[in-house]
Amino acid sequence: MTVRFEIPYSRYLDPAGKAIGSLPVFATDPATLLALYRAMVRTRSFDAKAVALQRTGRLGTYASSLGQEAVAVGAASAMNPQDVLVPSFREHGAQLWRGVTPLELFLYWGGDERGSDFKGPREDFPICVPVGSHAPHAAGVALAFKLRRQARAAVCIFGDGATSKGDVAEAMNFAGVWRLPVVYLINNNEWAISVPRGQQTAAETLAQKAIAAGIPGEQVDGNDVIAVRAATEAALARARAGEGASLIEALSYRLGDHTTADDASRYRDDAEVSRHWPNEPLLRLRHYLTEHGHWTRDDEERLLQDTAAEIDAAADAFLPTPPQDPATIFDYTYAELPAELQRQREAALAAADAAVPTGEA
Numbered sequence: 001m002t003v004r005f006e007i008p009y010s011r012y013l014d015p016a017g018k019a020i021g022s023l024p025v026f027a028t029d030p031a032t033l034l035a036l037y038r039a040m041v042r043t044r045s046f047d048a049k050a051v052a053l054q055r056t057g058r059l060g061t062y063a064s065s066l067g068q069e070a071v072a073v074g075a076a077s078a079m080n081p082q083d084v085l086v087p088s089f090r091e092h093g094a095q096l097w098r099g100v101t102p103l104e105l106f107l108y109w110g111g112d113e114r115g116s117d118f119k120g121p122r123e124d125f126p127i128c129v130p131v132g133s134h135a136p137h138a139a140g141v142a143l144a145f146k147l148r149r150q151a152r153a154a155v156c157i158f159g160d161g162a163t164s165k166g167d168v169a170e171a172m173n174f175a176g177v178w179r180l181p182v183v184y185l186i187n188n189n190e191w192a193i194s195v196p197r198g199q200q201t202a203a204e205t206l207a208q209k210a211i212a213a214g215i216p217g218e219q220v221d222g223n224d225v226i227a228v229r230a231a232t233e234a235a236l237a238r239a240r241a242g243e244g245a246s247l248i249e250a251l252s253y254r255l256g257d258h259t260t261a262d263d264a265s266r267y268r269d270d271a272e273v274s275r276h277w278p279n280e281p282l283l284r285l286r287h288y289l290t291e292h293g294h295w296t297r298d299d300e301e302r303l304l305q306d307t308a309a310e311i312d313a314a315a316d317a318f319l320p321t322p323p324q325d326p327a328t329i330f331d332y333t334y335a336e337l338p339a340e341l342q343r344q345r346e347a348a349l350a351a352a353d354a355a356v357p358t359g360e361a
């Protein structure tokens, strides 16, 4: 018997902001589209400020999401508040949409554990820097929802590079067998630091990795926030209906460096980046909104001013925050600290006490 599979692809707005066919119901409400646009602009504004703070020595290494705002915002906007976001390190747009504050994100990227103690989405997971290691955590969250018979789902976002990790394959396999309410979303930004998508895997699509796990897999235009949201909504509806896990591959592009510790010009052609700028996600939604009479130049000016003021105020609140006690790096992983770590914690405290103040030097 021959078995055939296919990987569908969807897009609603082309790069010029023209609708291709009919839009999903949520996208026929201008207020919804305006909220998505504002959230993407707010994310870009946050990214710009974070990079500026790092460049002036006031923030740790930072991973900008420039050009990939639609992936994060599209996904988060499809979620219910009681769902759980399990992000990696480039989903600021999703976290901000969910109610994580710019101040919390600055604290986190400034190395302060309090930045992960979200006052808003209490059950959302903290940022996961180890590539792909949060995919099994998301399956665990989904298993808990299933055992408790709750109509909730987990949304786990990771990059193209993460799809080569065993953790991701194992998590999807497990989620497939147990029909878990989890949505795995790939932000395929075509690069994993200096490894291009073509060298990441010989597979024609990343979405087809779903086939081996026995879950639906699809591709969407990741620069079209409508397409990302529509696909995530459908996957979440399946999850809540007991139909199990899904994999969505959002095709986007990393317009910036990998992080502030990277210089992409050493391995990537500027011409390639320039070719991708016209596809970026804010532009096409702005074109669409302007074309349909929902957005003006004044609206744009006001939004840029308002978001800059909000982000600047968060930075002003972050900068004078006194650093945490160094011993706190031991405090948030274990309910009861193992003896060896307890010993290290005491040594860290003693070293901090012994440190001679260096004054203004």
Ligand SMILES: Cc1ncc(C[n+]2csc(CCOP(=O)(O)OP(=O)(O)O)c2C)c(N)n1
Pocket (backbone or CB within 6 Å): 090, 129, 130, 131, 158, 159, 160, 161, 162, 163, 187, 189, 191, 192, 193, 254, 258
């Ligand atoms: C387990 C692990 N190995 C290596 C790294 C170093 N590292 C950080 S990001 C990254 C590439 C990730 O690429 P991708 O999954 O495409 O995500 P992107 O950074 O493009 O968003 C690597 C190798 C890490 N953080 N964790």
Ligand SMILES: [Mg+2]
Pocket (backbone or CB within 6 Å): 159, 160, 161, 187, 188, 189, 190, 191, 192, 193
């Ligand atoms: Mg990548």
